[in-house]
Amino acid sequence: MSSRIGGSMKRIHLLVLLSVLALPFAAASASGSGAGTLVVAEVFAAGGNSGAAYANDYVELFNRGAAAVAVDGWTLQYASAAGTTWQATALSGTIPAGGRYLVQLASGGVNGAGLPTPDATGTSNLAVTGGKVALVDTATALSCGTSPGSCSAVSTVEDLIGYGGAADYEGSGAAPAPSATTALARAGSGCTDTDNNASDFATAAPAPLNSSAPAAPCSAPPPPPPGTSGSAGVDVDVQPVLSIALDHATLSFPAAVPGTTPGPLPENVTVTSNDPSGYTLSVHRTAFSPHELPLGIGVGSGGLVAVPVAPTPDLLLATASGASASGGDVWATSVGFVSPLPVVPSGHYTATLTFTVIGR
Amino acid sequence: MRRALAALVLGAAAASIPGAAAGGGIGLSASPLRLTLTGPPASAITVRNPGRRPLLVDVSRAGFARSLRGRPRIGRARGSTAWLRVRPHRLRIAPGGKATLHVSAASPRRASPGDHPALVLLTTRPLGVRRVRFRLRVGVIVVLHVRGRVVRRLDARALRVRRAGAKRLLELLLVNRGNVTERLGGSRLRLVLLRHGRTLVTLRPRPRELLPRSAGLAEFVYRGRVRGSVLVRVELRPVGHERRAFHVHL
Numbered sequence: 001m002s003s004r005i006g007g008s009m010k011r012i013h014l015l016v017l018l019s020v021l022a023l024p025f026a027a028a029s030a031s032g033s034g035a036g037t038l039v040v041a042e043v044f045a046a047g048g049n050s051g052a053a054y055a056n057d058y059v060e061l062f063n064r065g066a067a068a069v070a071v072d073g074w075t076l077q078y079a080s081a082a083g084t085t086w087q088a089t090a091l092s093g094t095i096p097a098g099g100r101y102l103v104q105l106a107s108g109g110v111n112g113a114g115l116p117t118p119d120a121t122g123t124s125n126l127a128v129t130g131g132k133v134a135l136v137d138t139a140t141a142l143s144c145g146t147s148p149g150s151c152s153a154v155s156t157v158e159d160l161i162g163y164g165g166a167a168d169y170e171g172s173g174a175a176p177a178p179s180a181t182t183a184l185a186r187a188g189s190g191c192t193d194t195d196n197n198a199s200d201f202a203t204a205a206p207a208p209l210n211s212s213a214p215a216a217p218c219s220a221p222p223p224p225p226p227g228t229s230g231s232a233g234v235d236v237d238v239q240p241v242l243s244i245a246l247d248h249a250t251l252s253f254p255a256a257v258p259g260t261t262p263g264p265l266p267e268n269v270t271v272t273s274n275d276p277s278g279y280t281l282s283v284h285r286t287a288f289s290p291h292e293l294p295l296g297i298g299v300g301s302g303g304l305v306a307v308p309v310a311p312t313p314d315l316l317l318a319t320a321s322g323a324s325a326s327g328g329d330v331w332a333t334s335v336g337f338v339s340p341l342p343v344v345p346s347g348h349y350t351a352t353l354t355f356t357v358i359g360r
Numbered sequence: 361m362r363r364a365l366a367a368l369v370l371g372a373a374a375a376s377i378p379g380a381a382a383g384g385g386i387g388l389s390a391s392p393l394r395l396t397l398t399g400p401p402a403s404a405i406t407v408r409n410p411g412r413r414p415l416l417v418d419v420s421r422a423g424f425a426r427s428l429r430g431r432p433r434i435g436r437a438r439g440s441t442a443w444l445r446v447r448p449h450r451l452r453i454a455p456g457g458k459a460t461l462h463v464s465a466a467s468p469r470r471a472s473p474g475d476h477p478a479l480v481l482l483t484t485r486p487l488g489v490r491r492v493r494f495r496l497r498v499g500v501i502v503v504l505h506v507r508g509r510v511v512r513r514l515d516a517r518a519l520r521v522r523r524a525g526a527k528r529l530l531e532l533l534l535v536n537r538g539n540v541t542e543r544l545g546g547s548r549l550r551l552v553l554l555r556h557g558r559t560l561v562t563l564r565p566r567p568r569e570l571l572p573r574s575a576g577l578a579e580f581v582y583r584g585r586v587r588g589s590v591l592v593r594v595e596l597r598p599v600g601h602e603r604r605a606f607h608v609h610l
Binding site for chain 2: 050051129176177179180181203239240241242243244245246247248249250251252253267270272273275276277280295313314316319321335350351352353354355356357358359360
């Protein structure tokens with residue numbers, strides 16, 4: 001009996017000890033470092049300009065992590081494309097996981113609508129043609145920015161975006177320059193961060209969100225089952241692609257005599273596209289050499305149709321209004337002759353068919 | 361012809377690798393399939409050979425337009441197409457290999473602001489000499505965006521109804537009088553069908569893009585049962601575009 005009580009007491013002590021040890025860590029995860037989790041999600045630099053959608057420049061921050069991050073004492077800093085003089089805007093408050101934070105900046109005119117209520121306000125006037133925006137976890141102004149990677153090497157820089165003609169940026173290149181009607185938006189609704197400004201950002205219609213926007217956490221991997229000891233993050237950037245392939249490089253019809261029609265030969269045309277707009281597939285050919293012959297093509301069970309000879313516009317073979325099937329769209333065609341061969345001199349006759357695919 | 365050609369045979373002979381050519385066939389792949397060049401622009405296109413034969417690929421520029429229904433049209437290389445620079449002009453790619461094509465633009469000072477579409481054509485050299493030979497061609501759409509005043513203006517010119525069985529296809533003729541490409545879809549454009557002042561249905565178009573200084577048809581499908589005369593109001597976003605309404609017979 002006593003040993004059972006003693007055992008229980010030991011377990012209680014152990015629980016208390018674990019709780020005490022865990023407290024600082026819990027507090028840290030609720031308000032501590034935002035390293036890698038707080039990012040610049042959107043930049044609009046034409047506030048107030050002619051044709052601008054909004055009256056002020058703005059920068060939208062996003063917490064892509066799984067815990068809230070306090071930004072008291074942090075600053076959002078801006079420098080011109082080639083400059084090293086940074087203007088700082090003080091931040092305060094806490095950004096929850098999946099939360100947004102809107103920093104309103106200067107206005108270049110009177111055009112455009114007002115922003116949603118900002119969470120912080122500054123006077124930096126962002127250049128449309130190029131500049132650098134840094135999220136810094138101190139109030140100390142940066143002095144970097146003359147070469148690629150110089151600011152990313154500063155330990156207090158949580159995130160950096162160089163756009164347009166910026167001399168410094170993350171990764172292989174700067175993000176594109178925005179315009180009066182477009183902002184720079186981070187891919188994946190703010191969740192994508194490969195430390196490469198060129199691929200992480202694209203221009204898009206401005207859509208400023210402040211801290212009152214519903215939290216939208218980035219999808220997190222499921223918790224590991226009991227007993228596992230670790231996990232590894234995996235990500236991949238899938239690039240847009242358009243591809244065309246044929247089963248054969250050439251076709252050879254059996255020997256034929258004038259007045260007869262050689263039977264058609266099958267040829268599969270495989271088109272692969274992950275573009276949601278789809279594609280068009282068309283064909284044209286050169287004239288036969290040394291004399292013209294009536295070559296045609298059909299798709300599926302359809303009859304043969306004469307293939308136009310360039311520069312006559314292409315014959316449309318197929319259109320798709322969406323991405324292709326996972327293994328590609330296979331268009332089963334037949335290549336043959338639309339009428340009996342004319343009376344032409346004997347010999348080898350050759351021509352070239354060109355299949356063209358273009359995104360819609 | 362189009363109906364006959366719609367007999368798509370999916371998956372019957374799908375290659376295991378997307379874009380891969382079966383047997384002794386040929387393949388050509390490009391990524392991305394459209395580019396926008398802005399400011400002092402430079403970009404790259406990755407060209408791959410997923411087939412099992414070496415490829416020699418010729419690179420050329422061409423004009424780009426769309427038909428009324430949005431079908432791509434290859435035009436002569438003139439006007440703004442001349443601003444496009446591509447290097448190299450010829451690629452030799454081993455089976456399974458890839459090459460990088462550098463694309464840049466140098467627009468003259470007098471270039472008008474807005475979008476100037478063009479095409480980069482990647483065309484394989486035919487293989488063999490004594491047969492019916494095949495070439496593959498992939499067109500990458502390149503939009504040269506010249507900075508300056510952006511003008512967005514869409515005019516709705518006419519509306520007609522085509523019968524397609526129980527459905528009605530409403531075709532709205534639009535003219536893009538602006539200087540940037542307009543993407544039709546989402547909330548950008550919609551038709552509101554009204555009878556006696558009451559809204560019957562709101563229709564959104566099939567997605568497509570309308571190049572600057574061009575005309576095109578936006579297609580809307582009506583699957584309802586209402587027949588007879590209705591008023592169709594054209595709504596364009598953002599507000600400020602000209603509002604039009606048409607009387608049509610469903």
